[in-house]
Amino acid sequence: MEIYIEKYVDYLKNIKKSSENTVASYQRDLVKFSDFYRENGTEDIRSINETNINTYVLYLEKNGKSMATVSRSIASIKSFFGFLFREKILMDDPSVNIKPPKIEKKMPDILTIEEVNRLLDQPGDQSPKEIRDRAMLELLYATGIRVSELVTLKITDVNLKMGYIECHDLRKSRIIPIEDSAQRALDNYISNVRVDMCKDSEYLFSNCKGTPMTRQGFWKIIKVYADKAGIDKDITPHMIRHSFASHLVNNGADLKAVQEMLGHADISTTQIYLNSRQSRLKEEYQKAHPRA
Structure with missing residues (x-):
């Protein structure tokens, strides 16, 4: 099966132009x-049928995998077999009737x-590193962009003259x-x-050695300042992105505008922040209404 996984990964990278994280995630799942089928004596991908895939899904569930993990694995498997079917490597798609579990967002x-x-x-302004760190943190929260x-x-x-990136x-x-x-x-x-x-360097930010900043390097910077700020949440760069979007929506920003700034392809992804606003309004209503 490995050779077909390699073909599929090549398709994701070079044809579909998927992000590195997406490619890595799909490859890991596949x-x-x-491995599961090789350990159970199945080598030929053409012998895998719908029952086999359901058996693997059941195996994941029995081993305590979260619904999100199971759902993502099913999505990877369905995409993989869909690719093999379109490429005529398989005569039918055994995953076509496999349904992911419903996950409450x-x-x-x-x-x-x-x-x-x-x-x-x-971050203060006493050293070049602090000035750089402040600029990075401010920009991340001001725009909601991904750390990558x-x-x-x-x-x-x-x-800067026009005020945008x-x-x-x-x-x-x-x-x-x-x-x-x-x-x-x-x-x-x-x-x-x-x-x-x-x-x-052509890049806006670099580490202290003058080489491009990495996602992991910036994650460590956030951890340091979160500790200094006394924030005991498990803070990540993506949490700042979520905070940006949630604060905008809670303050009345148009959902389509937030979708565009975040770069979401589907507005349903952005609507989760609207749910947060509605929950907050309900809490305020419950506290303030005399008959609530």
């Missing part, structure tokens, strides 16, 4: 699926506005405005320390 963990303010207040997008921004993607993903580019605080932090960074830190 390798586990392949939960509001992701977010920071309160007060926690965000404490986090953003942590943050660390691959180029200096040419920033237009141009963010690029695999599908398209999008323009995102920057609020005043982030503009000031970026201006301070670009004007005073970036040249020395980044040398001749």
